[in-house]
Each structure stands twice: as C-alpha cells, then as structure tokens.
Amino acid sequence: MSSELKVLGACPLDCPDGCAWVVTVQDGRAVRLRGNPEHPYTRGALCVKVNRYLEHTQAPDRILHPLRRTGPKGSGTFERISWDEALDEIAERLTGVIEEFGGEAVWPYSGTGTLGYLQGLEGMAGRRLWNVLGASHHDADICSQAGNEGLRRVQGSPGGMDPELFAESKLILLWGTNTLTTGHHLWKFIQDGRHAGAHVVAIDPIRTRTADQADEHLAPLPGTDAALALGLLHVVVSEGAEDREFIQAHTHGWTEFRKRIMEFPPARVAGITDLPVDRIVGLGLRLARTRPTAIRATMGLQRHAGGGAALRTIAAIAGVTGDWRYPGGGVVYSTSGHSPLDRTALYRDDLLEKPVRTLRMTRLGEGLLDLDDPPVKVLWVTAANPMGSTSHQNKIRRGLLREDLFTVVVEQFPTDTVDYADIVLPATTQIEHRDLHDGYGHLYLTWNEPAVAPPGECLPTAETFRRLARRLGLTEPALFDDDLTLAEQALGSGHPALEGITLDRLRKEGWVRMALPRPFLPYAEGFPTASGRMEFVTGDGPDRMPDFVPPADPPDYPLTLISAASHTFLNTTFGNNPELRRRAKGPYVMVHPDDASARGLTPGQRVRVFNDRGSFEAEVEISDRVRPGVAASPKGHWPKFSPGGTNVNATVDERTADLGGAVYHDNRVEIAPL
Ligand SMILES: Nc1nc2c(c(=O)[nH]1)N[C@H]1C(S)=C(S)[C@@H](COP(=O)(O)OP(=O)(O)OC[C@H]3O[C@@H](n4cnc5c(=O)[nH]c(N)nc54)[C@H](O)[C@@H]3O)O[C@H]1N2
Ligand SMILES: Nc1nc2c(c(=O)[nH]1)N[C@H]1C(S)=C(S)[C@@H](COP(=O)(O)OP(=O)(O)OC[C@H]3O[C@@H](n4cnc5c(=O)[nH]c(N)nc54)[C@H](O)[C@@H]3O)O[C@H]1N2
C-alpha cells in the first residue's frame, strides 16, 4: 500500500519572497514540491531555482557523513569518519585553542544558506554555544547592512511599506532592484498597480529583464543614486510639491535638508549620474505630481562605498512627498524591520562572561591573515560559502591555507570552502528539518515541518550544536533547548504583531500574516526615531544629513564591474546543479559595444577580467544592456567549476561601505583577451 502525505513548509533561502511551499511525500520520499496556492504572496509559484530544490536535496554530491581531511588544505580529499570521532576531534581542538588563545580566537562564520530562526542566520544558530565559549561575535554584514543603517538614520527602522500595496501605487520606482530575477512574486502586485494606471520606472545601470518590462528605464552611473534622489527632490521642491503638512507634523530638520536639496539642481545631477537633464526633470515632475508613489530599492543598490547614503537619501524622498500617508506609498528595502520574532531570546548574549570583539563577515581575508591578539585559530563555517561569495577571494584562499588554522564547515555540498576544511559536518536540508521563518519582502510568518528523514548521517544544524555542547561537557541548560522550545522562545517576544499567533497555530496552518492592521501604514503617524519624526537631520556631525558619497575604488582600471544576481543561482547555492549551470551558460562578462571595440573584443571570446586584487576568466557578451564604462558578470559560479579556478569575487575588494557591508559593485577592472 502506498501512502501520500502533504507537508507544509517554507523556502529557507536568502530571498525577499519567503515562499510557503507544500511537499508531497510518497512512501517516505519527497516526490513533488510546489508553492503553497493558499499563501497570498506565494500564490502557488516558486521560482526557476527552487523548482529544482527536491532534485538538489537528492543530488549525488550531497555530503552524507562527517569527513576528515586527508590531503593538503584546498585539495578536497577526505575520509569518512563517525560523528563521535568528528565531535571528539573538534572538542579537543576547540578546548586547546581556547586555553591557549582565549575564546576570541574562534570565529563562528554564519552565512545565508538558510535564513531560518532555528537552523540558520536569523536566530544565528549556535550563537548560544559560542557565547558560553566566549567566541568572537560574527557580524553578518554581507548582504544588507549599509542600506539598513541608512534607512534607520532617517526612519528609525529599516522596515518598509507592505509590498502587497504596490497594487495601489500610481508611480512605481524599481530602484537598483531586479524584481523578475531576485524576488518575482512582487511582480503580480506591480502588474495589478499597472492595470490601475501605475507608471513603472526602472533605475539601474544595466537594462535587466526587469528594466525590459518597465515603462521607462534610467541607467545612471553606478554609485550615483543619492545624487539622483537629491536631483529628483530638487524638482519636487521647485514645483512646490513637497507635502508641507506631513513635513511639519512628522519630520525633523527640513530647513537644513532643503538647503542640501537645493545644492543638487538637475544640471549638476546630470553631470554626476551621466543621465540627460530632461530625463531627470521628467521623472522629478512625475514624482512631484503622483501620489501615491512606491519605491522598491533593494540590496544591489547599496553594494557601493556610498550605499548607506544612497538608501538614506532615497528614504528621505517619501518624507518630502508625504507618501507614507497613503496605502501604496512609501519605500521598501526590506520588511524585516517589522518582524516580531525574538532574536535576542535565541542569541542569549547574556551568556557571555565578558564583552568580545566583533568580526565582519565581509572581511574574512583580513580576519584570517592580518588579525592579532588573538589571531583566528578556529574558523567554524555554517551555511556559508566564503570561497565563492565573499570579497577578495585570493586573500581568503591564502587565509584558509594557513596550516595552524582549524576549519570546520557544516554543509550540504562539497563547495570550494569545504575543500579547505579540516572537518566537514553533514547538514540537513529544509525538507529534513524544522524551522521558523519570516520574509524580508512580506508580512507573513511561516513554519517549516520536516517532510522526510535526513539522508545518511545528516543532522539539523541546531542539533549539531547541542551535540557539540554535550561533548564539551557544558551544563548551561539553554544549550540543550530543542527545536520546538527554541521556536516558542522566538515567538515569545510579546510583540503586538504576534497577538493570536501561537506555535500550535503556525504548525497547523503553515503560515500566518502578522497581526498588523490592513492597510499597514507604518509611518503615517510618525517614526520610531528618538524624536518620533523622520530625521532629515540626525545629530550635528558632518554626517548629519543625507548626501551623495561617490564610489571609492581608485580609477586605476577603466571599467566598473557589477556582479549582481544570477537568474539561475541563489548566491552560490545551486551552483552545482547541472541543469541550472547549463542555463547559466558559464561565467560571462557583458560589455558595451564601444568598450568591446576599444579592446578588439568579439562575442564569445575568452577573456581575463582583472585588477590588482585578482582575476577571473569569462566569455565576452557584447550588448547595449550595459552602459559604456560598465561591465556586468553575475555572481554565483563556483570557482572550482570555473575556468581558471576563480570567480568574480577574486576582483572585489574587502573594503567596507560607508555604513557597513560589502562593495561588490564598487569594483574597477580591465578586460583583456586570454
Ligand atoms: N535569482 C536570484 N535571486 C536572488 C539572489 C540570487 O543570487 N539569484 N540573491 C538573493 C539575495 S542574497 C539578495 S540580497 C537579493 C538582492 O536583490 P537585488 O537587490 O534585486 O539584487 P541584485 O541583482 O544584487 O541588484 C539589483 C540591481 O541593482 C543594480 N545596481 C548595482 N549597482 C547599482 C547602482 O549603483 N545603482 C542602481 N540604481 N542600481 C545598481 C544591479 O545592476 C542589479 O540589476 O536577491 C535575492 N534573490
Ligand atoms: N560578487 C558578488 N558577490 C556576492 C554578492 C553580490 O552581489 N556580488 N552578494 C552577496 C550576498 S547578497 C550574499 S547574501 C552573500 C551570500 O553568501 P553566503 O552566505 O556564503 O551564501 P552562499 O554562497 O549561497 O552559500 C550558502 C551555503 O549554505 C549551505 N546551506 C544551505 N542550507 C544550509 C543548512 O540548512 N545548513 C547548513 N549548514 N548549510 C546550509 C549551502 O549549501 C551553501 O553552500 O553573497 C554575497 N556575494
């Protein structure tokens, strides 16, 4: 007799859409995965990548057992060992390092492989254990930090408008965001708005597939968006279209900020952005005359020296226009600022005996090679692939080659990072473990129930930490809380948005909208800043107002390289899936016809893309989708599957953006035939 079961779950990946899914299980095997048709944001659809998630979980290269390195670091040669042997060896090394160098010599490096509150980044799985051991804190600044900080300065919170309300917008700015690739579920709401008359504008140096579908596309020079925002505001103010009532009631510092705006007339902004003056004025007039205007500006936009300043300035737009008053008006970078889930309760930073240093995820190379007092002696990598995803790949590689470094990688697949591990621990995938999720592009909470048993000896990451704590002989009870207890703690913040939401209800229903009013207008009546107002001006330092902060990579090389999202990978996740690799067509670099002919490049030619930091090999694609002076090469290829053994991150610097995070697109390169 065959049995069929439908199990409710959630996509764990680092994507704003936070989809709810349904797994069909037959005789203990997952046979079908689809988007949950009941979920108002997922609406039954997943995406090109996650449609292959079941195949991914069942792939022949899944890591199924603990492994110990047998060859030289980087060679990826391992022998199978038991969990007991692995935990014994880890416990011995950890204890030795902590005795000799102190807990801060341990770097728990957590990535975005899963955003889950139990197994992944949002609850920072393992952080309790690291706190008890006094390990360095890990600052996961890789993705969104500059933007979050920029928004926080102005709004008091990075939390944005409800994306579902795009259906009610009349002007939609898709600003440094590639909706159809990086979070396509928003598109349905954009289309609903469009059917009701909304005008859609894409602002992106690249004519992406999203820009193709917009009514209008503006291609500014990379890293000049704050200037463009100030130029648009200049037009709004020149038209007398600022919302004086909103400004008076809900903002702080208008007189001074208005002066800053007046320093950016369209002619000056045209010089900075290299956009025609009439396009800037045209869009400024639309913005002045169209309420409500919705702005979607996501993370790609802020991977620049002035990324924080860009989001800070864009956030100010909705304060000047008063768009926060209206359903369908405002700015949304992320909705995670509205999440009521209790990270503090999961982290348990109170378990730390004394304060510890914080290490930036984006500066791993520096952390491994240049840090002293104490040096990093144990690197513990969970759900991250720094050899593929983190800046300054060659420096990271040199760091990982250090013979005195003990590296543990908790993984599902044999990534480039795994190749440098001393011990590899096999991790479950989302269909094999429990987890609790929110989304950073909607207002729902989602529960993920395991659908099948873990293959081989894979363990949920939270369980791995419980076992390690036991092996270390620790007795702090919080280290042994099981998954359901952790979920209760995350849901226990007492936040009003959790009213009526219990773990039982979530487990039964699979997903639930946060208890927020409809329409949800977070800032119609004020802002969660110290003053309760939108702060055009914060404090009295030189950095007290939104401003344009220019790109910072020295112009020693002529082209700015943008390495944005690939349509078929999610960061480096799926970079080993044969079909998705086939569709990605190998590493390519797109250049404008003018830049191609200046270098004598022809379509399909093999080239080296390089600067002082490193290089990678790619095939040339010639297209006017990129503007002259800009080149594009998507992220996500695995270095070891790429010709030359590096990917685009070999060229990216580990510099920190103005308000934190990486500068992936503030990257100057040259291209030469191989
Ligand atoms: N298919 C797919 N989806 C993904 C991901 C993926 O790798 N693949 N990654 C996920 C993750 S981790 C994240 S954080 C989100 C990110 O979501 P997005 O922010 O949409 O992702 P990106 O493609 O990095 O950047 C968006 C756009 O910003 C543009 N851009 C770069 N610099 C500038 C600039 O200076 N000004 C302007 N105006 N535009 C600029 C790029 O050309 C790009 O088209 O997507 C998530 N979704
Ligand atoms: N050039 C360039 N580089 C970029 C970016 C860019 O725009 N340009 N974007 C950056 C961004 S936005 C981000 S968020 C980072 C992401 O960088 P990372 O956080 O390193 O993410 P991934 O490269 O996807 O690697 C995640 C790994 O986690 C593993 N994994 C998945 N689920 C689990 C699990 O449940 N348990 C465990 N233990 N492991 C799991 C996956 O197999 C995968 O190998 O990349 C950044 N890199």
Ligand code: SF4
């Ligand atoms: S990657 Fe994004 S769009 Fe795709 S299934 Fe996951 S949450 Fe949905």
Ligand SMILES: [Mo]
């Ligand atoms: Mo990200």
